[in-house]
Amino acid sequence: MGLSPVTISVMDPTPVTSPVRVLIADDEDSQRLGLAAMITAWGYATQTAGDGQDALEKLATFPADVLVTDLMMPRMDGSELLRRLSTLDRPPLAIVLTAFGNIEPAVATIHDLGAFWFMEKPVQPAALRILLERAASQSRLAAEAERLQRQLSYQGVLGDLVGSSEPMQQIYSWVRQVAPSRAAVFITGESGTGKELVARAIHSLSPRKSGPFVAVNCAALPETLMESELFGHEKGAFTGAVERRAGCLELAHNGTLLLDEIGDMPVGTQAKLLRVLEDSRVRRLGGKAEIVVDVRVIAATNKVLSEAIKKGQLREDLYYRLNVFNIDLPPLRDRKGDLPALCEAIIGNLNQKHGCRVAQVDDPVMEVLRRHDWPGNVRELRNVLERGVIVAGEGVIMLEHLPPGFESAATGTAKTAQASTLGALQLPVGTTVDEAEKALINLTLEHTRNNKTRAAEILGISLKTLHNKLKEYGAGEAEPAGAT
Helix, strand or coil: CCCCCEEEEECCCCCCCCCCEEEEECCCHHHHHHHHHHHHHCCCEEEEECCHHHHHHHHCCCCCCEEEEECCCCCCCHHHHHHHHCCCCCCCEEEEEECCCCHHHHHHHHHHHCCCEEEECCCCHHHHHHHHHHHHHHHHHHHHHHHHHHHHHHHCEECCEECCCHHHHHHHHHHHHHCCCCCCEEEECCCCCCHHHHHHHHHHCCCCCCCEEEEEEHHHCCHHHHHHHHHEECCCCCCCCCCCEECHHHHCCCEEEEEECHHHCCHHHHHHHHHHHHHCEECCECCCCCEECCEEEEEEECCCHHHHHHCCCCCHHHHHHHCCEEEECCCHHHCHHHHHHHHHHHHHHHHHHHCCEEEEECHHHHHHHHHCCCCCHHHHHHHHHHHHHHHHCEEEECHHHCCCCHHHHHHHHHHHHHHHHHCCCCCCCCCCHHHHHHHHHHHHHHHCCCCHHHHHHHHCCCHHHHHHHHHHHCCCCCCCCCCC
8 A cells, every 4th residue: 555755663562372471570589589480380481570671671582471560660660661561552461569558659550551450569479379360361362362363364354454355365375474484575566456564464473573664665755865764874974964863774673674666766775775685784874883683674566577677677686685475466356356345344444534434335336346447456446435435424335425437437447448458559650759659658548547557557667757758748647536
């Protein structure tokens, strides 16, 4: 789907597994070690930390299901530790230990930060064991919910990807196979097919899911800013560099970096990127020191890879470095059986976005959607449904809620495509090359319903080149809804 030039997000922590893991955080050695020995004897896997900061570091390699933490600790106390963990989608369940006289802060911690329970010191073993059993039971229920969610992927849902058709089932299979590895992935497919969603699904199923997911749209960044965004820069490295800035490769450390539309990255920058990928070291612009980075790279493009290499848009050595595992997304026209499920998922999302109460599309609308060729793929479908949801407001989306002319355009799509594909472009003798080129571009735009991205793909030129040609011919730049 569409990207801003750079987006960063952090995914969920790694799901829990058996046996239940307990992290004990306490600055008193005797208390900490005594609790660890006792809890281990009860059959739990344990790890200890001397304070909140130490606990955060331990959680990176020991994804605890339950946290037993003292409230008062140096460097980082229990309240701050829970505050940090509360940003996670499913943080470990916390049992807060507090000395006599600190009951009020403990209760506030439970109320404000969602701790599981609190206990006064000295700890009563029987009471602690009961609390751990209850927390472990709740953790198992959460793990089972995650297992059922993963099972849904076999029934047509994987992350934000939707569809039970055979092509999508193959995509799900590939995602599940490659996600646990460290392999680079190259995602290909037409614009609007959901390449970023696939990249996010790979990240969320990988061991790096607790790390950052950084997405860079190479087509949206000016060439002069590309290297700064990727590698970062030091203060004074160039005019306007008023402060040090980390690049996306640094920001994605221990996570995943998506390079969307990599075929639009300048060839010179591609060479520098290749070296970083080979050495796992990056040097900021204007800097002297090299910074070690651990990043999994996923690349995506709507170009045909062999043609992009042939035209010099993609370096062959970078292609071989990134194309360890290729996932090619099917266009929507090749999986129209997924339209009902896609409509349901998209409408549910749009209802939340716009505060509407639309249930579904009616049967005549679904028939029109099935007849349409969808040159803009799922992105175009979302645009059509978004207008329908806004206009309908509630109930069902009917034909009158669709964009003006959409029904007739969908009906004529197959005929237009056949005429454009089978018909010959007949030009009289004496036609100049420029005139022939203009006629071919116009015919292609007619075939794609003025979708310039799709037209550029068919013509084998970049979108920028197409826009320049249209400007040269004095053609209008207005695009219909859904065009890109």
